[in-house]
Amino acid sequence: MLPIQHFFPKADALVYGCMGLGGSWDQATTSKEQRELSFNAIDAALQANIRFFDHADIYTRGKAEAVFGDYLAAHSGLREQLILQSKCAIRFADPSFVGRYDFSKNYIIESVHQSLQRLQTDYLDILLLHRPDQLMWVDEVAEAFAELKQQGKVKAFGVSNFGWPQLQLLQSALPEPLIANQLQMSLKDLNWLEQNVLTAMPDGAAHHYSYGTVEYCQLNNVQLxxxxxxAQGLFTGGRTPETAAEQATAALVSSLAADYQTSPEAIALAFLLKHPAGIQPVIGTTSPARIAACQKALAVNLSREHWYALYVAARGKALP
Structure with missing residues (x-):
């Protein structure tokens, strides 16, 4: 399998996550102020040379895609300069049914059609299946992907929140490679590291992360x-650290930002970028200043010692 840059040469090391665009989740419409906030965030991402935008059909109940579509409509020729990725398959609870996941062919295809309408574009560069459907029939998913590909509505496919056995199972039915897997990974959410460090140790049972998923993606060129x-700004001023480990990590992030003459956001993201798996951070802030601060991560190459210092501080105790 080939890396994501083979399919999309414009692929950036950073992705702008659009979950915060369009207003709140409990409002039916986007206010003028929320629209302006969204446009300013997109402007800031573009000014930071980010060209990869991550959506989902559910983000602010469709308003995130809709406001982004309005932005595209107002900027002629921009679409071809971008990579647009969206996700589908999470269905909210309604008066008749509980919240659920849906990988049925008809639902995948209809979800893509609606996303394209909201985004005001003819195609998605990448479609991700948002969370694993326990009733997944891989041949049915393959049929949906084949139809969308044949019609030119989706160029490539991936998944989100999948473990490696689920990836392998789905891949077995597909003629083309799944090119991405989006997972929760940060300086706060360390299970992706802890499960390996604590292999065969009792403490490891508390850090399940679908063992081997990171390595599977590395071996098969699935972009993580x-x-x-x-971590919602936990170590960079967006939230107040509460535990001793969080406080120590925030202090270390601040200290390293001074040492590297960069932003705290850049240090937090550089921790992910340093890993050999080639992790692509998705940033979701709508603050133009913080978006610019995140872009600085691309100029930071943490030393091995500083990377481990951050890891040990965040885990709250020495390595075994």
Whole structure:
């Protein structure tokens, strides 16, 4: 399998996550102020040379895609300069049914059609299946992918929140490679590291992360994308650290930012970028200043010692 840059040469090391665009999840419409906030965030991402935008059909109940579509409509010729990725398969609870996942052929295809309408574009560069459907029939998914590909509506496919056995099972039915897997990974969410460090140790049972998924993606050139990559600002001023480990990590991030003459956001993201798996952080802030601060991560190459210092601080105790 080939790396994501083979399919999309414009692929950036950072992805802008659009979950915060369009207003709140409990409002039916986007206000003028929320639209302006969204446009400013997109402007800031573009000014930071980010050209890869991550959506999902459910983000702010469709308003995130819709406001992004309005932005595209207002900027002629921009679409061809971007990589647009969206996700589908999470269905909210309604008066008749509980919340659920849906990999049925008809639902995947209809979800893509609706995303394209909201985004005001003819195609998605990448479609991800958002969370594993326990009633997945891989041949049915393959039929949906084949139809969308044949019609030119989706160029490539991937998944989100999949373990390696689920990836392998789905891949067995597909003629083309799944090119991405989006997972929760950050300096706060360490299970992707802890499960390996604590292999065959009793403490490892508390850090399940679908053992071997990171390595499977490395071996098969499946691009790892990290959602929640800044841990909602826990170590960079967006939230107040509470535990001793969080406080120590925030202090270390601040100290290293001074040492490397960069932003705290850049240090938090550089922790992910340093890993040999080639992790692609997804940043979700709508603050133009923080978006610019995140872009600085591309100029930071943490030393091995500083990387491990951050890891040990975040885990709250020395390595075994």
């Amino acid at each position: 994308q990290a959602w929640g990559s800044l």
